[in-house]
Amino acid sequence: MEMIQFDQDRNLWVLQTENTAYAFGLSAEGALCHTYYGPRLPFLSDYPGARLYPEQSSFDCREGLSPEEYMSWCDSKYTEPCIKATFSDHTRDVVLKYAGFSAEGDSLSVTLRDAAYPLRVELRYRVAADCDLIEKSACVVNEGTEPVRLEQILSGSLFPARSDAYRLTSVSGKWAGEFQLRRAMLPDAKTVLESRRGTTSHGANPFVMLDENGSATETGGRVYVGALAYSGNWKITVEKTSFRMVKVCAGVNDFDFAWLLEPGASFTAPPFLIGYTEKGFGAASRMLHAYQLNHVLPAGHRGELRKVLYNSWEARLFDVNEEEQCRLADAAASLGIELFVMDDGWFGARDNDRAGLGDWFVNRRKFPNGLSKLIRHVNGLGMDFGLWVEPEMVNPDSDLYRRHPGWVYRFENRPGNLRRNQLVLNLAREDVRAYLYESMDRLLTENNIQFIKWDMNRNFSEPGYPEEAPEKQREIWVRHVEGLYGIVERLRAAHPGVLFQSCSGGGGRVDLGVLRRFDQVWASDNTNASDRLPIQEGFSYAYCAKVMESWVTGSSAPGTLPLEFRFHCAMTGNLGIGVDLFQWDDAQREKARALIAEYKQIRPIVQHGRQYRLMGTQGPLTAVSYVGAERDRAVLFAFWQHGRFGDRPLPVRLQGLDETALYEAEGYGRMSGKALMCVGLTPEFAGDPGSVLIRIEKV
Ligand code: GLA
Numbered sequence: 001m002e003m004i005q006f007d008q009d010r011n012l013w014v015l016q017t018e019n020t021a022y023a024f025g026l027s028a029e030g031a032l033c034h035t036y037y038g039p040r041l042p043f044l045s046d047y048p049g050a051r052l053y054p055e056q057s058s059f060d061c062r063e064g065l066s067p068e069e070y071m072s073w074c075d076s077k078y079t080e081p082c083i084k085a086t087f088s089d090h091t092r093d094v095v096l097k098y099a100g101f102s103a104e105g106d107s108l109s110v111t112l113r114d115a116a117y118p119l120r121v122e123l124r125y126r127v128a129a130d131c132d133l134i135e136k137s138a139c140v141v142n143e144g145t146e147p148v149r150l151e152q153i154l155s156g157s158l159f160p161a162r163s164d165a166y167r168l169t170s171v172s173g174k175w176a177g178e179f180q181l182r183r184a185m186l187p188d189a190k191t192v193l194e195s196r197r198g199t200t201s202h203g204a205n206p207f208v209m210l211d212e213n214g215s216a217t218e219t220g221g222r223v224y225v226g227a228l229a230y231s232g233n234w235k236i237t238v239e240k241t242s243f244r245m246v247k248v249c250a251g252v253n254d255f256d257f258a259w260l261l262e263p264g265a266s267f268t269a270p271p272f273l274i275g276y277t278e279k280g281f282g283a284a285s286r287m288l289h290a291y292q293l294n295h296v297l298p299a300g301h302r303g304e305l306r307k308v309l310y311n312s313w314e315a316r317l318f319d320v321n322e323e324e325q326c327r328l329a330d331a332a333a334s335l336g337i338e339l340f341v342m343d344d345g346w347f348g349a350r351d352n353d354r355a356g357l358g359d360w361f362v363n364r365r366k367f368p369n370g371l372s373k374l375i376r377h378v379n380g381l382g383m384d385f386g387l388w389v390e391p392e393m394v395n396p397d398s399d400l401y402r403r404h405p406g407w408v409y410r411f412e413n414r415p416g417n418l419r420r421n422q423l424v425l426n427l428a429r430e431d432v433r434a435y436l437y438e439s440m441d442r443l444l445t446e447n448n449i450q451f452i453k454w455d456m457n458r459n460f461s462e463p464g465y466p467e468e469a470p471e472k473q474r475e476i477w478v479r480h481v482e483g484l485y486g487i488v489e490r491l492r493a494a495h496p497g498v499l500f501q502s503c504s505g506g507g508g509r510v511d512l513g514v515l516r517r518f519d520q521v522w523a524s525d526n527t528n529a530s531d532r533l534p535i536q537e538g539f540s541y542a543y544c545a546k547v548m549e550s551w552v553t554g555s556s557a558p559g560t561l562p563l564e565f566r567f568h569c570a571m572t573g574n575l576g577i578g579v580d581l582f583q584w585d586d587a588q589r590e591k592a593r594a595l596i597a598e599y600k601q602i603r604p605i606v607q608h609g610r611q612y613r614l615m616g617t618q619g620p621l622t623a624v625s626y627v628g629a630e631r632d633r634a635v636l637f638a639f640w641q642h643g644r645f646g647d648r649p650l651p652v653r654l655q656g657l658d659e660t661a662l663y664e665a666e667g668y669g670r671m672s673g674k675a676l677m678c679v680g681l682t683p684e685f686a687g688d689p690g691s692v693l694i695r696i697e698k699v
Contacts, residue, residue, distance in 0.1 A: 107124070171204070229513040
């Protein structure tokens with residue numbers, strides 16, 4: 001199969017994945033228009049050629065009605081543009097004309113040029129054929145001698161097949177309540193999902209799914225996917241026009257954005273992933289999961305299984321010291337934990353959240369031997385050592401701030417808002433980037449650290465950069481992300497053995513851009529397993545289980561969920577423990593040890609297998625399964641909560657098994673794959689709330 005085909009007679013490009021095709025071409029008038037996105041068709045001639053839609057009236061011009069592949073703001077076009085710019089003579093529109101293409105293997109680049117000004121736009125496509133996804137991006141190059149002011153530059157658009165109605169699936173949320181699944185029919189209007197916070201945000205996440213007529217289910221129906229690989233201010237617009245065209249645009253948010261493109265300089269928009277399936281939401285999610293596992297996660301650790309970690313935060317908060325952490329490490333190791341992570345509190349004058357951020361030096365009062373004694377102790381117990389940092393931040397009460405008060409974003413005549421008593425460092429500045437790189441590099445060079453939890457505990461406010469030229473000050477939104485990505489990439493290159501976790505007060509920075517640079521993420525600060533199930537369900541729409549760190553926390557106080565329930569919930573991702581281990585009695589420790597050992601046996605399937613959401617979190621029964629690549633092994637997790645009087649669990653019908661094979665479902669007998677998928681298993685729970693983990697293996 002050729003991934004990129006070009007029909008010379010019709011000036012039509014067709015991008016093909018295993019099951020889908022995406023086509024766009026040049027109309028007779030020279031407009032670059034989208035023509036088809038759906039199942040792969042037998043012949044090149046099957047794909048429609050580009051045609052502008054007929055003009056309706058003087059108010060609705062042909063170009064404005066047509067699905068332009070990369071629409072610039074000009075002429076009488078009023079849907080969301082991908083690019084808007086102002087030239088040095090104050091001309092404020094961009095008129096793009098086709099100027100050639102090049103294709104090789106999985107990549108296509110189409111060149112557009114402004115009709116009158118020396119501005120070039122390269123539309124870049126990369127086909128991830130195995131995952132039925134296409135990566136789009138755009139790069140703008142100033143080929144002239146005068147600067148150009150970019151006011152909007154998005155990554156690209158997605159046009160679902162024309163239809164009467166579409167439903168939008170996305171997530172909304174808040175701190176400690178991220179990734180809440182939301183579904184709504186599209187109104188005849190523009191829906192905007194975005195972040196203006198400087199980071200990806202807890203409130204929304206940069207992915208959407210659209211299903212025709214709202215008729216798709218987990219297992220069937222036409223679903224379009226769009227996901228943006230970006231960790232700063234982002235925007236996805238989903239627009240349904242009065243002419244029943246649905247247009248999705250995604251990229252860097254244009255809110256408070258401006259970029260001065262100097263002569264010879266270029267600006268590259270972040271990748272926008274698009275996909276299509278006829279097999280429902282479950283398949284759409286698995287496409288994204290496979291893409292992360294095969295193409296996105298940092299290559300060095302991509303194939304490795306993630307370790308079971310212990311994190312000290314909920315047990316000790318800021319109250320960490322050498323002796324206590326060594327004791328915790330002993331307790332963690334005795335349970336079979338493989339990675340011991342010391343969280344906040346180990347550096348500078350950090351006894352609470354009011355001081356210390358910025359001073360990345362070990363607090364000698366708490367750790368008289370630096371970190372070396374603790375790390376040797378942890379390594380001696382057979383565990384890796386990990387450390388918490390929050391490099392992008394500074395407390396005013398810190399040596400760093402006292403030395404460099406000008407290193408933070410600020411407006412000179414406004415008091416900086418202190419959220420969590422901290423300010424955001426200006427990562428647009430080279431000296432700040434250098435300081436952060438050197439601080440982190442020194443920590444990693446001087447200590448045997450195998451894991452970094454990189455946190456970001458507030459959003460931006462007063463985002464000024466007074467030292468910069470006025471026309472460049474709004475670049476900070478993008479420059480910050482560029483700085484973050486650059487520092488992490490350099491650290492990874494210098495310390496290839498280290499794994500990085502992204503955290504932002506929980507799931508405030510989870511996206512495909514982060515996952516290119518971080519090996520795993522913290523989905524939420526909310527570790528209550530009952531709240532966590534819907535958070536994890538929403539998370540799974542876009543992100544794979546392997547990257548989803550999930551901890552067992554909480555005490556044994558009456559009313560808390562059974563320990564097994566909390567474990568099972570965390571075992572559906574990348575298992576971690578965050579409890580004060582001295583709260584557990586012997587019986588609980590014994591149970592924890594057994595469950596950790598069980599997780600190690602099943603984790604290749606959870607982390608590298610295919611995930612199936614069998615029962616959502618709306619009713620009393622929630623079920624999710626993972627099936628190994630060879631379909632010879634599967635694990636089923638089922639959770640029962642708040643059943644009404646007399647309620648009994650329904651049978652859970654599995655998915656993704658080999659129909660003709662005979663399987664043994666531990667404790668439930670032998671059944672064919674087909675029976676497991678058609679009849680299903682009725683899980684038995686010891687109580688309400690209750691949970692089960694059922695291992696299923698080919699006989
Ligand atoms: C954030 C993180 C927590 C913990 C604290 C430490 O809230 O999400 O897991 O690391 O910071 O201050």
